[in-house]
Amino acid sequence: MNVITIPVKQGGILAATLWERSDAKGTVILHxxxxxxxxxxxxxADYLYEAGFNVVTYDYRGTGRSRTGMLRGCNVSMSDWIEQDVSCVTDWAKSRFPALRIMAVGHSVGGHAILLSSATRSLHAAVIVASHAGVTRTIKQTVEKIRVWSLLRLLAPVLCRIFGYMPARRLGLGEDLPAPVMQQWGRWSAMPDYFYSDPQWDARRRAGEVTLPLLVLGFDDDPWANPDAITRLMGPVKNAKIERREIRHADFGIPSVGHMGFFRSRCAETLWPEVGSWLARECLR
Structure with a gap:
């Protein structure tokens, strides 16, 4: 496992980690x-490495180890992550491993990147985990719908104006975020078809041009990426070979999965092989 740095053409760097093996059957990027x-x-990533793949993980600009300096004034947006950051890490993987097939696993917005980034044309296959069209009206639970609506439409815009970035850590919501990321996310959530309705982001065309095999995973206890929200996201993806699995966590003896749980170790023996075996099969096609 090696720590690496990937420069972004538009400015900044991506701090990444590489798991590399001499007998790799393919390379998997985790968005x-x-x-x-x-x-x-x-x-x-350790699991995929042991399953025979090179693996690349990284942080989007403005987050984790890719954060350089103060977030106030950072002008990176969510669409910049999807197009610029994803393209740079994909191009790097292609250059480093030119003889191997490049695949990707995208979590939430990482799945959006697989559908919308121009770098997707370089992929051989991809897995989309817990990704959905983030319009708040698709959330079924009333309390959760109000909470998410209030965060994206009311609280986040005020906090971004006050601090110059989104202080997510103070709210227990993960990493602090550049203000443009949070603001764009909030705007998309207010549109009828999420980013597909954004006139400045030709998302519907981009999604329609995806032709690679896709494994799409949803979980029955995920309040955000529920079947309706996943269907809205995948609707414009007309030309891809899609295998969609709606997973009931109780069928696998797992107490919960939700939006984040697939990548936790409690799913290692039951759900991770669902992805590992699928990637291995696609690698051979």
Whole structure:
């Protein structure tokens, strides 16, 4: 396991970690969720490495080890993560391992990146975990819907104006975020079809151009990435070969999965092989 630095063409760096093996069957890039640092995915990366893959994890600019200096004034947006950061780490992996197939696993906004980034054309296959169209009306539980709506529409805009960034840590919501990330996320959540409705972000066309095999995972106790929200996200993805699995956590003897739990060690023996075996099969096709 080696710590590496990948420069971003538009400015800044991506702090990344590489698991490299001489007999790798392919290379897997892990695209993280919003406000989640790469260390969260270490155990899953270890699993993929032991399963025969090179693995790359990283932090988006403005988060984790990719954060340089103060967040106030950082002008990186969520669409910059999706297009610029993802493209740079994908190009780096292609250059480092030109003879191997490049695949990706995207968690939440990392799954959005697989659908929308121009770098996706370089992938051989990808797995999308707990990703959804983040419009608040798809949340079924009333209390959770009010909580998320209040955070994205009321609290976050005020806090970003006061602090110049989103102080998520103080609220127990993960990593602090650049203000443009939080503001763009809030705007998308207010649109009828999330980022597909954004006139400045040609998301519907981008998603329609994806043609690679996709494994899409949802979990029955995830309040955000529920079946309706996943369907809204995947609707414009008309040309990909999609295998969608709605996983009932009780069927696997797991107490909970939710939005974050797939990457925790309690899922190692039951759910991780679902992804590892799928990636291994696609690597051979």
């Amino acid at each position: 993280p969720a919003t406000a989640v640092v790469q260390a969260f995915y270490k155990s899953f």
